[in-house]
Amino acid sequence: SGPCGFNGEQCLLVEINLNNPGCPGCGSFADMSSFHRTADGNCSWINGCDGQGVSCSTPDCLTAYHESNNNQVLISCQTDNVRFRETPPCPVANAL
Numbered sequence: 001s002g003p004c005g006f007n008g009e010q011c012l013l014v015e016i017n018l019n020n021p022g023c024p025g026c027g028s029f030a031d032m033s034s035f036h037r038t039a040d041g042n043c044s045w046i047n048g049c050d051g052q053g054v055s056c057s058t059p060d061c062l063t064a065y066h067e068s069n070n071n072q073v074l075i076s077c078q079t080d081n082v083r084f085r086e087t088p089p090c091p092v093a094n095a096l
Helices: none
Strands: 011-018 028-034 041-046 053-056 076-077 083-087
Touching: 011 041, 028 041, 028 053
Parallel strands: none
Antiparallel strands: 011 028, 028 076, 041 053, 041 083
16 A cells, blocks of 8 residues: 555555464464555454454554564464455455
């Protein structure tokens, strides 16, 4: 959302990986990246891990990557057939 730069500058990026867990820790995960962003986002799991999600409404929110080593912002769900909900104004996300 907004005037995104070539490498995602000025945008809130969402990464989603949907997997049924075949081993402990091998399930689905999601994260947001915020690098000089202008968009807000609120996304959460449904059909398993309900209520867990990520939200970012300020440029310095603690729930998004700002540096490549911010691994504490990764949210995971170890439930089969989980889905991911994007609540406006969450940016468009692509499943990997």
